[in-house]
């Protein structure tokens with residue numbers, strides 16, 4: 008089992024560093040010493056009233072998993088409970104890097120979404136809405152109201168990207184059309200006892216509307232999937248994706264992970280947004 012991990016946040020100490028400056032190419036990563044990984048998670052306000060901490064909204068294509076290639080409106084919310092070492096959205100949770108969120112009401116997010124679609128001459132029925140983060144399930148008490156309002160305007164398919172650590176409410180189960188659940192393995196720098204919440208994974212699996220995407224870089228990861236997750240979910244629901252938030256790292260990992268998927272009866276997904284854009288924002 009791996010013990011030591013790189014801590015990318017130590018390269019970017021400035022409170023005001025833009026996410027673009029997070030471009031940790033592999034050469035830089037290889038130059039720093041391995042240190043014990045301790046994520047610096049910004050605590051979130053316990054009470055947002057009825058508002059949601061939106062970090063950004065943008066149009067792109069779903070880059071991973073079952074709906075890869077689907078035009079999509081991404082709504083990214085701040086804060087995460089976990090803090091993976093290789094996270095490509097540290098600007099949503101790292102106390103050194105987090106961007107001030109806009110606390111927006113359901114009306115404001117709906118208006119913003121509609122304007123974005125109009126500016127691209129797109130109809131709501133033709134795009135998926137992808138709720139992402141950070142960890143959007145931190146806000147599950149307020150998301151159903153947003154989804155109801157957006158459905159009234161013609162948006163008709165809602166995906167959520169979650170780390171699978173929060174058991175969904177009945178309102179969330181009713182609201183979400185597809186769960187892109189990405190449970191974490193110890194390659195994220197944290198112990199598996201921290202990463203796995205069996206009750207939440209089982210509840211998401213029981214919706215019958217979920218894939219489980221694992222970020223993988225070696226055969227060690229397959230052993231962890233089998234030990235911690237296969238008792239909870241079926242192999243057919245598993246998708247492997249290569250670790251790496253630089254294009255170079257994605258490409259170097261793809262062949263290995265592709266073969267691991269084939270050998271173990273899992274599906275495989277590239278991460279198109281990284282292959283095309285590296286770790287550029289809003290892509």
Ligand code: SF4
Pocket residue numbers: 087088089090091093094095096097140141142170
């Ligand atoms: S769970 Fe997702 S958003 Fe949170 S730190 Fe890990 S990769 Fe980033």
